[in-house]
Amino acid sequence: MTNSLNKSIDRALVLWDKNVKHEDFICLKIIPFPKSCCCFYCWPKVWNVINEMIKPQGQIQDEGDVLLKVDDEEYVLECHESGPEIILLATASITLLTAIINLISCLLNHLQKERKKPKEVSIVKKQITQQQEKVVCKFDLENKAFTLETISKKLEKAFEIENK
Numbered sequence: 001m002t003n004s005l006n007k008s009i010d011r012a013l014v015l016w017d018k019n020v021k022h023e024d025f026i027c028l029k030i031i032p033f034p035k036s037c038c039c040f041y042c043w044p045k046v047w048n049v050i051n052e053m054i055k056p057q058g059q060i061q062d063e064g065d066v067l068l069k070v071d072d073e074e075y076v077l078e079c080h081e082s083g084p085e086i087i088l089l090a091t092a093s094i095t096l097l098t099a100i101i102n103l104i105s106c107l108l109n110h111l112q113k114e115r116k117k118p119k120e121v122s123i124v125k126k127q128i129t130q131q132q133e134k135v136v137c138k139f140d141l142e143n144k145a146f147t148l149e150t151i152s153k154k155l156e157k158a159f160e161i162e163n164k
């Protein structure tokens, strides 16, 4: 885990303008099950809608990454074939977390509409200081009852638990 995590953080640090240690970061990874490719060609609707959302701040390209700002805080969104990753500081405020929850909710909501829709998605949290990655929450994409709101609620609940 540590190697791929260090690589993801290195990618984010290219865009980050501050002196931050690898230990200061959290990586949230969105992992489909069964494992499948998450690139622009496999998830066209998802990446399209994400680019619409982040338009004022920048655009992400296939296999690329983008720095996004929320007030004075920053986070990085990375496109990996193995799953999108969000790199943020462990000290992130509720405001930043809320913005990230909105982004993930929107992503999952549109993922349900993709032709290559996975059965399930896990949100996994990784940190250099933690030996093991932790599953923050899981979503069953076959469940048609999922709306943008129910996804957000589930994520909010999961992140509140994380913050305690």
Ligand SMILES: [Zn+2]
Pocket: 037, 038, 039, 040, 041, 042, 043, 081
């Ligand atoms: Zn692909």
